[in-house]
Amino acid sequence: MKNKFQDLRKRFPQIVFMEEKGEFYLDSAATALKIDVGIEVLRQFYETNVSNVHRGEHNLSLKATEKYEKAREKIAHFLNAEFNEIVFTRNTTESLNLLAHSLGSFLQEGDEILVTQMEHHSNFLPWQVLAQKKGLKLKVAPVTSSALLDLNLFEQLLNPKTKIVSLTHVSNVTGVLNPLDEISSLIRKKTSAYFILDAAQSVSCQNLNVKKINCDFLVFSSHKIFAPSGIGVLYGKKKLLEKLPPYQVGGGMITDVSETKSEWAKIPYKFEAGTPFIEGVIALGEVLSFLRKELDFKELLKWEQNLVFQAENLLSQIPGLRFIGCKKNRTNILSFVIEGVHSSDLAFILAKEKLALRAGHHCCIPLMKALCLNSGTLRASFSLYNREEEIYKLKRSLDTALSILL
Ligand SMILES: Cc1ncc(COP(=O)(O)O)c(C=O)c1O
Structure with a gap:
């Protein structure tokens, strides 16, 4: 399964371009990268x-x-x-x-x-x-x-x-x-x-x-x-x-x-x-x-859920970090907040760390209000071209951001 998605990853020219520059994409829920067939x-x-x-x-x-x-x-x-x-x-x-x-x-x-x-x-x-x-x-x-x-x-x-x-x-x-x-x-x-x-x-x-x-x-x-x-x-x-x-x-x-x-x-x-x-x-x-x-979309979802699961395990080591939503029904998105830190401040530092992910209300203000998430959430979203490396990068960058902000 791993090889299949790694092969497909090469068909996304922007992933190759970003990799050369040491950049990481965890924002597919906002928009997905483009595959060569369409280009x-x-x-x-x-x-x-x-x-x-x-x-x-x-x-x-x-x-x-x-x-x-x-x-x-x-x-x-x-x-x-x-x-x-x-x-x-x-x-x-x-x-x-x-x-x-x-x-x-x-x-x-x-x-x-x-x-x-x-x-x-x-x-x-x-x-x-x-x-x-x-x-x-x-x-x-x-x-x-x-x-x-x-x-x-x-x-x-x-x-x-x-x-x-x-x-x-x-x-x-x-x-x-x-x-x-x-x-x-x-x-x-x-x-x-x-x-x-x-x-x-x-x-x-x-x-x-x-x-x-x-x-x-x-x-x-x-x-x-x-x-x-x-x-x-x-x-x-x-x-x-x-x-x-x-x-x-x-x-x-x-x-x-x-x-x-x-x-x-x-x-x-x-x-x-x-x-x-x-x-x-x-x-x-x-x-x-x-x-x-x-692609078998069921296989793809399993791949993405496995990445989310690994990210959840690693990020749960961060004190004060809380995941939003229920693990059981989660697909390829992981949203979280960290006590005492505004999600936009985190996203700003993560961007400097060459990580693309989204912070804020995600065009869902009624949900933010219902869950009392006043400073929004930080959202990492995974797709077929993501891999474990990005999860480790996310953890390292969050550690760096927190050492600056807290
Ligand atoms: C669940 C959901 N509905 C609607 C939209 C709006 O999509 P678009 O901006 O492509 O019109 C989005 C965009 O992120 C979305 O995630």
């Missing part, structure tokens, strides 16, 4: 195939369109979805804003939306704004003191008025994996709500199968899975996408326009106004196909 697609496109899609009769455009739509097929295959159930956006944030806007148009005063305390602001603010605009009730399911979703309270908040449930698969703060089977059956049993899954963090460590998950919508960003930034994927069940009004309007999403009225194109195109990030989509398609062929 090569971008290079080839810029050198030989620049043109727009769905808009030209010339060869370049036809070829780009074919590759772009082929990529949609590959991405659908990756999620076990249908071709026309895949919509391209800019990122997870835009996908969730699209859903809040379009699904929101079906909701009426008094209807309820349920999210959780562990949501990224991207899966919180669109619903908060929608609720304020339309007089809806936004309910927030609490977490326990170990930062796990409190399933009893979650269940109690579900009722026939709940029209949308939107929650994260994996917390970007604690790495905790939510029990989807249980959650999805509770939602289906107690409501007829639309079930939205934020897979921004789980896309790189779980086998996502939308049929098995039985969600209505699933969203993720390309940049979290070794592909370019600037593309979001929105999966939606065909029947639901057909019903939804578009989010943005403009070129490429119509079948007819008159001065008074327009007709929208069929799905998925009615949600894709304007020129998309063509080469990025093609690169994402290649990267996902490559990963499906080369």
Whole structure:
């Protein structure tokens, strides 16, 4: 197993570049490094195939369109979805804003939306704004003191008025994996709500199968899975996408326009106004196909969890250090605080030590408040290109930082 990931590590040019400079990357939860397969697609496109899609009769455009739509097929295959159930956006944030806007148009005063305390602001603010605009009730399911979703309270908040449930698969703060089977059956049993899954963090460590998950919508960003930034994927069940009004309007999403009225194109195109990030989509398609062929995500998660486990053992030697979240459900993220030290001060010194990791609230202020983490946390996130060396480096650098700060 070790050799497999070490071989793959070499396919990330930035890891090789950073290694030469003695730098270490433990920030894949913010964005993952890029694999050569995707970089090569971008290079080839810029050198030989620049043109727009769905808009030209010339060869370049036809070829780009074919590759772009082929990529949609590959991405659908990756999620076990249908071709026309895949919509391209800019990122997870835009996908969730699209859903809040379009699904929101079906909701009426008094209807309820349920999210959780562990949501990224991207899966919180669109619903908060929608609720304020339309007089809806936004309910927030609490977490326990170990930062796990409190399933009893979650269940109690579900009722026939709940029209949308939107929650994260994996917390970007604690790495905790939510029990989807249980959650999805509770939602289906107690409501007829639309079930939205934020897979921004789980896309790189779980086998996502939308049929098995039985969600209505699933969203993720390309940049979290070794592909370019600037593309979001929105999966939606065909029947639901057909019903939804578009989010943005403009070129490429119509079948007819008159001065008074327009007709929208069929799905998925009615949600894709304007020129998309063509080469990025093609690169994402290649990267996902490559990963499906080369990687078993269960094995990958085991590798990453083993790194997290080792980091936990080593860092627990540091006096006053406390891990956030529950060991049992942790994926590839390790968040912690150290008594008497601000997480941003630590991150500042770690950066000087050539270690990239993130400190602060991680765009999850409601969770920080719920867990009374006033100075945020320090977060180390692990991916397939990380190895033990980085854990030792992290421990040494934390020792150095603490000798300065305490
Ligand atoms: C769980 C989760 N949801 C949503 C987002 C937002 O993703 P993006 O910034 O790509 O829109 C992130 C980003 O870190 C995330 O971790």
